[in-house]
Amino acid sequence: MLQLTNVSFSRGAKPLLDGVNLIVHATQKVGIAGENGAGKSSLFALLRGVLGPDVGEVCVPSHLAIAHLEQEVAATAQSALDYIIDGDAELRAIELALNTTEDGMEIAELYGKLGVIDGYTAPARAAQLMSGLGFSFAEQARPVSSFSGGWRMRLNLARTLMCRSDLLLLDEPTNHLDLDAIVWLEDWLKRYPGTLLFISHDRDFLDAIATHIVHLENKQLTLYTGNYSDFEKQLAEQLALQQATHEKQVKQRAHLQSFIDRFKAKASKATQAQSRIKALARMEVTQAAYVHSPFHFSFRDSTPCSNPLLNVDNADIGYGEKIILKKIHFALTNQARIGLIGPNGAGKSTLIKCLAGRLEPLTGQHFINPALKIGYFDQHQLDSLDVNASPLLHLQRMSPNSNEQDLRKYLGSFGFAGNQALVEVGPFSGGEKTRLALALLIWQKPNLLLLDEPTNHLDLEMRHALTMALQDYHGAMIVVSHDRHLLRSTTDTLILVANGQVVEFEQDLDEYQKWLMNYRREASKEAKAEPLATVAAKKPLAAVKAPIVNLAKLEAQLSDVQAQLAAIELALADNSLYEAIHATRLDTLVLERAAVVAECERLENLWLLH
Numbered sequence: 287m288l289q290l291t292n293v294s295f296s297r298g299a300k301p302l303l304d305g306v307n308l309i310v311h312a313t314q315k316v317g318i319a320g321e322n323g324a325g326k327s328s329l330f331a332l333l334r335g336v337l338g339p340d341v342g343e344v345c346v347p348s349h350l351a352i353a354h355l356e357q358e359v360a361a362t363a364q365s366a367l368d369y370i371i372d373g374d375a376e377l378r379a380i381e382l383a384l385n386t387t388e389d390g391m392e393i394a395e396l397y398g399k400l401g402v403i404d405g406y407t408a409p410a411r412a413a414q415l416m417s418g419l420g421f422s423f424a425e426q427a428r429p430v431s432s433f434s435g436g437w438r439m440r441l442n443l444a445r446t447l448m449c450r451s452d453l454l455l456l457d458e459p460t461n462h463l464d465l466d467a468i469v470w471l472e473d474w475l476k477r478y479p480g481t482l483l484f485i486s487h488d489r490d491f492l493d494a495i496a497t498h499i500v501h502l503e504n505k506q507l508t509l510y511t512g513n514y515s516d517f518e519k520q521l522a523e524q525l526a527l528q529q530a531t532h533e534k535q536v537k538q539r540a541h542l543q544s545f546i547d548r549f550k551a552k553a554s555k556a557t558q559a560q561s562r563i564k565a566l567a568r569m570e571v572t573q574a575a576y577v578h579s580p581f582h583f584s585f586r587d588s589t590p591c592s593n594p595l596l597n598v599d600n601a602d603i604g605y606g607e608k609i610i611l612k613k614i615h616f617a618l619t620n621q622a623r624i625g626l627i628g629p630n631g632a633g634k635s636t637l638i639k640c641l642a643g644r645l646e647p648l649t650g651q652h653f654i655n656p657a658l659k660i661g662y663f664d665q666h667q668l669d670s671l672d673v674n675a676s677p678l679l680h681l682q683r684m685s686p687n688s689n690e691q692d693l694r695k696y697l698g699s700f701g702f703a704g705n706q707a708l709v710e711v712g713p714f715s716g717g718e719k720t721r722l723a724l725a726l727l728i729w730q731k732p733n734l735l736l737l738d739e740p741t742n743h744l745d746l747e748m749r750h751a752l753t754m755a756l757q758d759y760h761g762a763m764i765v766v767s768h769d770r771h772l773l774r775s776t777t778d779t780l781i782l783v784a785n786g787q788v789v790e791f792e793q794d795l796d797e798y799q800k801w802l803m804n805y806r807r808e809a810s811k812e813a814k815a816e817p818l819a820t821v822a823a824k825k826p827l828a829a830v831k832a833p834i835v836n837l838a839k840l841e842a843q844l845s846d847v848q849a850q851l852a853a854i855e856l857a858l859a860d861n862s863l864y865e866a867i868h869a870t871r872l873d874t875l876v877l878e879r880a881a882v883v884a885e886c887e888r889l890e891n892l893w894l895l896h
Contacts, residue, residue: 287309287310287311287312287345287347288308288309288310288333288345288346288453288481289308289309289310289343289344289345290306290307290308290309290332290339290342290343290344290345290507291307291342291343291345292305292306292307292341292342292343293305293306293307293332293339293341293342293343293344294306294339294340294341294342295325295328295332295337295339295340295341296340297325297328301505302324302325302328302505303325303328303329303339303505303506303507304505304506305341305342306342306505306506306507307507308500308507308509309509310481310483310498310500310509311481312452312480312481313479313480313481314481314482314497314498315475315478315481315482315484315495315496315497315498316481316482316483316484316496316497316498316499316500316509317484317485317486317492317495317496317498317499317500317513317514318483318484318485318499318500318502319492319499319500319501319502319514319517319746320501320502320503321503321745321747322715322717322745324502324503325502325505326457326485326502327457327485329502329507330354330455330457330483330485332344333346333352333453333455333483334352334354334455346453349452350452350453351449351450351451351452351453352451352452352453352454352455353373353446353447353449353451353453353454353455354446354454354455354456354457355442355443355446355455355456355457355458355459356442356445356446357439357442357457359430359435359438359439359441359442360430361430361431361438362429362430362431363429363430363431364429364430365426365427365428365429365430366416366421366425366426366427366428366429366430366433366441367409367412367413367416367426367427369430369441369445370412370415370416370441370444370445370448371408371409371412371448372445372448373444373445373446373447373448373449374403374405374408374448374449374450375449376403376450377400377403377405377408380396380399380400380403380405381405383396384396384397397879397880403450406883406886408448411448412444412448413426415444415447415448416444418467418470418471418474419440419443419444419463419467419470419471420440420463420464420466420467420630420631421437421440435462436462437462439461439462440462440463440467443456443459443463443471447474451480452480452481453480453481453482453483454478454480454481454482454483454484455483455484456482456483456484456485456486457484457485458485458486458487459471459484459486460486460488460491460768461742461743462742463768464630464739464768465627465767465768465770465802466629466630466802466806467630468488468491468768469799469802469803470806472491472494472495475495476494476495482495483500484496487741487744487745487746487749488768488769488770488771489514489515489746489749489769489771490769490770490771492513492514493513493514493515494513495513496512496513496514497511497512497513498510498511498512499512499513499514499516499517501517501521581699581700581701581721581747581748581750581751582699582751583696583699583700583725583728583751583755584755584758585728585731585755585756585758585759585760585761586728586729586731587731587760588659588731588732588733588760588761589657589659589731589733590620590733591620591655591657591658591659591733591734592620592655592657593619593620594617594618594619594653594655595618595619595620595622595654595655595658595733595734595762596617596618596641596652596653596654596655596658596734597616597617597618597651597652597653598614598615598616598617598640598641598647598650598651598652598653599615599650599651599652599653600613600614600615600649600650600651601613601614601615601640601647601648601649601650601651601652602614602647602648602649602650603633603636603637603640603645603647603648604636604648605636605645609648609786610633610636610786611633611636611637611783611786611787611788612786612787613650614637614647614650614787614788615788616637616641616788618641618734618762618764619762620761620762621760621762622762622763622764622779623762623763623776623777623778623779624763624764624765624777624779624780624781625764625765625766625767625773625776625777625779625780625781625795626638626764626765626766626781626783627773627780627781627782627783627791627795627798628782628783628784629784629802629805629806629809632783632784632785633783633786634738634766634783635664635738635766637783637788638662638664638736638738638764638766639664639738640652641736641764642660642662642736643660644662657733658733658734659730659731659732659733659734660732660734660735660736661727661728661730661732661734661735661736662727662736662738663723663724663727663735663736663737663738663740664738664739665738665739665742667723667727668716668719668720668723671711671719671722671723672711673710673711673712674710674711674712675710675711676707676708676709676710676711677697677702677706677707677708677709677711677722677725678690678693678694678697678702678707678708680711680722680726681693681696681697681725681726681729684726684729684730685729694707696725696729697725700721700722700724700725701718701721701748702721702722702725715743716742716743717743717744717745717748719743720740720742720743720744721744721748724740724752728755732761733761733762734761734762734763734764735756735759735761735762735763735764735765736763736764737763737764737765737766737767738766739766739767739768740752740765740767741767741768741769741772749769749771749772752772753771753772753775753776756772756775756776757775757776763776763777764781765777770795773795774795780793780794780795780798782798784805840889843889844886844889847882847885847886847889848886850882851879851882851883851886854875854878854879854882855879857875
């Protein structure tokens with residue numbers, strides 16, 4: 287159980303928590319909701335003991351093993367698989383001890399501990415985490431330094447999940463994931479046996495996992511039972527009740543004040559007037575209900591464009607000699623509202639880049655209507671921002687003849703109000719840069735929107751504002767997004783990009799998630815992984831056999847190896863074996879056990895792939 291008692295906490299001069307109380311029970315899965323900057327990440331730092339409260343007590347049982355998602359990844363030459371296995375600190379400590387001790391008794395005890403913590407399957411478990419998060423088998427051996435920032439964050443997530451924890455703290459785990467990785471992570475977290483606290487701006491992710499929601503608002507923590515949708519309903523009911531109470535109280539106060547104003551000067555009514563004055567003073571003041579959101583914007587009217595807007599005919603699309611999409615036929619008309627879906631690496635971004643005119647097809651025809659004005663967004667838009675310019679200056683460069691007040695009012699609808707519109711972009715967070723990039727795109731009045739992961743780094747309030755704006759947008763649009771709520775709310779057609787093809791997906795997103803899981807299973811069966819690294823032993827292990835593809839033969843061999851392992855462990859259970867006169871026999875059995883365990887692990891890995 288985690289408990290905060292009368293906790294107050296400030297970062298610098300900014301108070302974040304004020305006399306809060308919270309209890310989280312074991313095995314609960316708690317989503318943390320609240321505006322950016324409200325103190326969600328600081329709450330995690332308090333639970334980890336990295337920060338201490340100014341007042342009050344944070345109680346986290348000392349025996350809990352805590353795993354948390356780091357936001358930084360060192361660019362090391364270590365292989366990705368080894369980096370992830372490092373997440374199991376106890377396993378690594380046992381391996382180190384095995385490599386440094388010569389004592390037979392200690393070696394036997396260490397191998398016993400390996401069995402208890404399931405250490406022999408660590409490479410297989412790490413490989414499964416990598417696969418689930420979108421890494422190929424070949425990438426297991428690549429150095430961490432060879433991956434981009436987003437993929438390193440996936441490695442960090444896998445390393446965090448590798449830790450055998452009692453308490454798991456995840457701060458924005460879906461930020462760098464695509465939809466198939468998010469679906470896999472949801473399934474993994476649903477099965478996580480410990481206590482989970484996580485921060486996320488993905489409504490569907492919160493709904494799928496959370497059993498409770500902690501809402502951080504006005505320096506207070508409020509615990510709600512249920513997922514995010516349940517929380518929204520409860521909050522709406524509370525706000526409605528608060529507003530009704532406020533309105534009733536306003537009428538009561540007005541009635542009392544009216545009596546006081548009329549009769550306080552009359553001697554016959556003076557006593558009654560004084561009574562009402564006291565009643566008015568005692569009356570509890572209930573504030574009007576108010577839901578704060580700094581984002582209220584809409585798309586500006588664009589010039590209509592005749593059909594077709596664009597057309598790709600019999601086109602191969604790719605890079606250099608590498609063809610990613612083959613013989614593509616794709617026509618886009620007015621009012622089209624398309625969600626582009628497909629597994630990681632299938633070519634969604636490649637297709638949308640081609641449609642935007644940023645990538646010419648290798649073969650075939652590509653027509654773009656001359657009257658078409660494309661608003662194209664991807665994460666590279668953030669890199670094109672001038673870090674030395676303010677949001678206002680960015681907009682003035684695009685529209686030099688516009689009135690400054692109009693520009694500032696427009697920027698204010700994206701959260702850049704007051705002096706925030708005059709600050710240089712360089713220190714902005716990823717969310718602030720994304721908001722600015724979207725504001726600049728919308729200002730240009732596009733009649734076709736091509737949005738590739740527009741919600742990355744955006745909080746729930748901004749995602750909601752973008753969803754509302756897209757619902758009212760009158761042009762055509764194609765959206766690639768891992769935010770299922772955005773796709774459900776703004777698109778009416780799903781196009782599937784998979785296996786080099788682009789076809790309409792006639793079912794909904796729920797069915798697509800099922801399709802995706804089946805696709806991953808089939809892809810896993812076809813993959814041929816290199817033999818995984820085995821747990822370190824004092825001497826070389828038995829030679830690795832060639833891959834086995836006959837399932838019946840594979841299962842028979844696995845059964846034989848498991849029987850050998852059982853026989854060795856039975857022999858090692860004999861207490862007399864640890865007497866000095868049997869030291870040679872003990873060493874032999876320990877090494878045999880390591881070899882058999884390695885072979886058992888290899889066969890189990892092959893079995894998982896078939």
